[in-house]
Amino acid sequence: MTKTVKVDVLARVEGEGGLKVTIRDGVVRSAELNIFEPPRFFEAFLRGRDFSEAPDIVARICGICPVAYQMSAVHALENIHGVTLSPQLRALRRLLYCGEWIESHVLHIYMLHAPDFLGYAGGVEMARDHGDLVRQGLQLKKVGNEILNFLGGREIHPINVRVGGFHRAPRKKEFAPLAERLKWARDAALATVHWAGTLEFPERERDYTFVALRHDQEYPFNEGRIVSNRGLDISADDYDKHFEEIHVPQSTALHSRFRDTGAAYLVGPLARYSLNFDRLSPLAQEAARAAGLERTCRNPYRSIIVRAVETLYAVDEALRVIEAYEEPDRSFVAIEPRKGEGCAATEAPRGLLYHRYRLEKDGTIAEAQIVPPTSQNQASVEEDLVEFIGGFLDLPEEALRHRCEQTVRNYDPCISCATHFLRLDIDRG
Numbered sequence: 220m221t222k223t224v225k226v227d228v229l230a231r232v233e234g235e236g237g238l239k240v241t242i243r244d245g246v247v248r249s250a251e252l253n254i255f256e257p258p259r260f261f262e263a264f265l266r267g268r269d270f271s272e273a274p275d276i277v278a279r280i281c282g283i284c285p286v287a288y289q290m291s292a293v294h295a296l297e298n299i300h301g302v303t304l305s306p307q308l309r310a311l312r313r314l315l316y317c318g319e320w321i322e323s324h325v326l327h328i329y330m331l332h333a334p335d336f337l338g339y340a341g342g343v344e345m346a347r348d349h350g351d352l353v354r355q356g357l358q359l360k361k362v363g364n365e366i367l368n369f370l371g372g373r374e375i376h377p378i379n380v381r382v383g384g385f386h387r388a389p390r391k392k393e394f395a396p397l398a399e400r401l402k403w404a405r406d407a408a409l410a411t412v413h414w415a416g417t418l419e420f421p422e423r424e425r426d427y428t429f430v431a432l433r434h435d436q437e438y439p440f441n442e443g444r445i446v447s448n449r450g451l452d453i454s455a456d457d458y459d460k461h462f463e464e465i466h467v468p469q470s471t472a473l474h475s476r477f478r479d480t481g482a483a484y485l486v487g488p489l490a491r492y493s494l495n496f497d498r499l500s501p502l503a504q505e506a507a508r509a510a511g512l513e514r515t516c517r518n519p520y521r522s523i524i525v526r527a528v529e530t531l532y533a534v535d536e537a538l539r540v541i542e543a544y545e546e547p548d549r550s551f552v553a554i555e556p557r558k559g560e561g562c563a564a565t566e567a568p569r570g571l572l573y574h575r576y577r578l579e580k581d582g583t584i585a586e587a588q589i590v591p592p593t594s595q596n597q598a599s600v601e602e603d604l605v606e607f608i609g610g611f612l613d614l615p616e617e618a619l620r621h622r623c624e625q626t627v628r629n630y631d632p633c634i635s636c637a638t639h640f641l642r643l644d645i646d647r648g
Contacts, residue, residue: 318366556582
């Protein structure tokens with residue numbers, strides 16, 4: 220007998236997508252994450268524009284993680300021009316990324332993922348019975364937004380980022396109100412980790428190939444080498460030598476795989492955490508252990524705990540940056556356009572984000588490539604469904620459908636980010 224579990228429109232994800240799982244004779248034979256959101260062609264929009272416009276253009280790719288797109292863009296463009304930022308400006312970028320991690324992770328934890336564990340259709344329904352929990356989440360998310368507003372100029376699509384630094388760097392005394400809010404946020408983030416650790420999780424694990432940045436001294440945000448738990452250790456310059464994007468019929472987003480083997484891989488919180496546990500702050504490490512996590516986590520349903528740990532780390536790191544901050548002499552490094560090609564990878568909340576740009580002599584963008592984390596994770600999502608759903612086939616139809624959706628939501632997929640490009644092949648033979 221053949222059975223199909225079909226979800227026409229996935230709920231509690233960013234963007235439009237569906238899901239189809241085919242079961243034959245009690246075995247899951249295939250799973251397809253159908254992304255049908257129209258392609259948005261951001262790479263094409265960038266061609267012909269001045270390189271200085273890139274941070275403001277790519278920020279519009281996502282309203283939840285605009286900083287990630289700005290940071291990958293400015294790092295790639297600065298690599299073309301041989302620019303090195305002062306320690307003060309580098310620290311400010313790290314602080315800005317902290318804000319994005321806080322607001323993005325908290326949104327997913329409390330409003331998109333928690334309903335799966337507590338048995339609600341969504342965050343609004345959950346709030347009727349768990350008002351204090353939801354209020355805590357909203358206030359914690361607000362602190363992340365306040366960082367973006369303070370340092371980026373506004374909460375959504377920040378406008379203070381530029382190639383070479385910032386349009387304006389804040390005075391040290393201006394940080395005082397934000398620091399007080401972050402002290403409350405640290406306690407709230409710690410409570411979030413403890414709460415997430417009390418949830419009930421399906422006991423499902425896979426032997427993932429984790430891929431993430433790793434830095435010599437820090438938990439990765441903006442910088443580091445691309446590494447895996449299978450021995451990969453490359454610079455962003457070599458990304459295209461090891462990874463490729465392919466078009467699949469069911470998706471307007473490309474799938475990323477290893478170029479030599481065609482194998483899927485996992486980016487995002489589980490990968491970052493498992494490859495960089497030793498780079499977390501002592502507070503975050505202790506909270507992770509108390510919540511039941513080991514140094515490596517291979518259960519995607521426990522990703523809600525890992526996101527909470529990363530939220531705690533981001534709050535802790537934001538306070539550290541503010542305490543150590545010294546005002547820079549200038550808020551940016553002046554740049555003269557030059558011809559060249561450069562790339563960079565940073566860690567968006569959902570995982571590795573790669574940008575590559577080729578510039579003409581006058582600074583015009585001739586070519587752009589953007590590989591978002593959701594594109595890189597799509598194949599892994601489908602493999603999770605094939606691997607895990609077979610263990611839930613005794614559930615009633617609606618419960619099985621919900622479990623399929625939850626398996627996708629483990630990844631916090633940003634479908635809108637992923638549909639930036641579509642390769643069209645026409646066969647008239």
